[in-house]
Amino acid sequence: MAEIIANGLMLAGVIFIFIAALGVLRLPDLFMRMHANTKSATIGVGLIMLGAVLYFNDITVTTRALAVVFFLLITAPISSHLIARSAYFSGIPLWDHTLSDDLLGHYDLKKHTLKSFNEPIDRTKDTHNQV
Amino acid sequence: MTTILYAFLIGALFLAFIRLVRGPSLPDRVIALDLIASTVVGVIGIYAVTTNQEIYLDEAMVLALIAFLGTSAFAHYIEKGRLPWRKL
Numbered sequence: 649m650a651e652i653i654a655n656g657l658m659l660a661g662v663i664f665i666f667i668a669a670l671g672v673l674r675l676p677d678l679f680m681r682m683h684a685n686t687k688s689a690t691i692g693v694g695l696i697m698l699g700a701v702l703y704f705n706d707i708t709v710t711t712r713a714l715a716v717v718f719f720l721l722i723t724a725p726i727s728s729h730l731i732a733r734s735a736y737f738s739g740i741p742l743w744d745h746t747l748s749d750d751l752l753g754h755y756d757l758k759k760h761t762l763k764s765f766n767e768p769i770d771r772t773k774d775t776h777n778q779v
Numbered sequence: 780m781t782t783i784l785y786a787f788l789i790g791a792l793f794l795a796f797i798r799l800v801r802g803p804s805l806p807d808r809v810i811a812l813d814l815i816a817s818t819v820v821g822v823i824g825i826y827a828v829t830t831n832q833e834i835y836l837d838e839a840m841v842l843a844l845i846a847f848l849g850t851s852a853f854a855h856y857i858e859k860g861r862l863p864w865r866k867l
Contacts, residue, residue, distance in 0.1 A: 655780055658825060662787035665821050669791035672814050673798050678806055681798070685810050689817035693843075696824040700836065703828050712836040716820065716843055723847035727813065730854035735806040738857055 654703040661695030664688050677743035678735055686728040690720050781829050788825065791818050809853045816846030 671684025697713040704710075737757060742749060754763045792815060799811035820839045827835035 654828070658784055658828065659780075661821060662784050662791075662825070665818055666787045666791045666794075669794035669814060669818070672811060673794040678804065678810070681807065682810055685814045685817075689814055693817055693821050693824070696821045697836075697839075700824050700828050700833075704833050706833065709833045709836060712833075712840060713824075716824075716836065716840045719840065719843045719847075720817075720820075723843065724817075727847050727850035727854070730851050731806055731809055731813075731857075734854045734858035735804070740804055740806060 650702050650705060654699040657695050657699035657702065661692045661699065664692030664695060668692060677746070678740050679732060680743070682728050682732055686724050690724045693717070693720055781825075784825050784829075785822075788818055788822050792822075805853075805857060809850060809857075813846060813850050816842060816849075820846075 665688070668684050668688030671688065672681045675681045675684055694717045697717050701710050701713045736751070737755075755761075756763065795811045795814045795818065799808050799815070802808040802811060820843050823835050823839040823842065827833055827839070
């Protein structure tokens, strides 16, 4: 019984990872690709490790598998945030049909300060290359 | 059952590899490498279950941490380094 549940969990995990890879290949924009990568791959690996926990049913395996899931849950948002930040500030173009970019014109790239949303901004002088 | 699991994972590796080759910019390739590392963690988990050797889960843990180190180092050099598409 536990093996059947473990197989089901691992099948769900590999399907999640496959959908993540499909999103990374097919989505039109760097930031959308990152969104596909981070969430789906993390939950896919988490489900596979949960399947391993149910299959082995041992306290040492449980500790190691939960450590893997814990590290992934901590490190995946941090690395995704770092890549998104550096990509946005180095001028990676957004998708053509992007509707809103709230950071546009509000961030000073040289002084690394954020302007308030109340004071008027000059959107034509922004350094991001979409303008 | 094992064949289905490995087929999905190999397909995911193949799609991520296409993005790694095609990716128009450096952060795209970094994301593809991050996805490949996550997929390999999954492969190690499946392999540990199918060969009934729980010792392989240590490698999965180490690989998850190393992938984070690589990605953050790439992010640092993308932000601070001189790259051809940068305006500043």
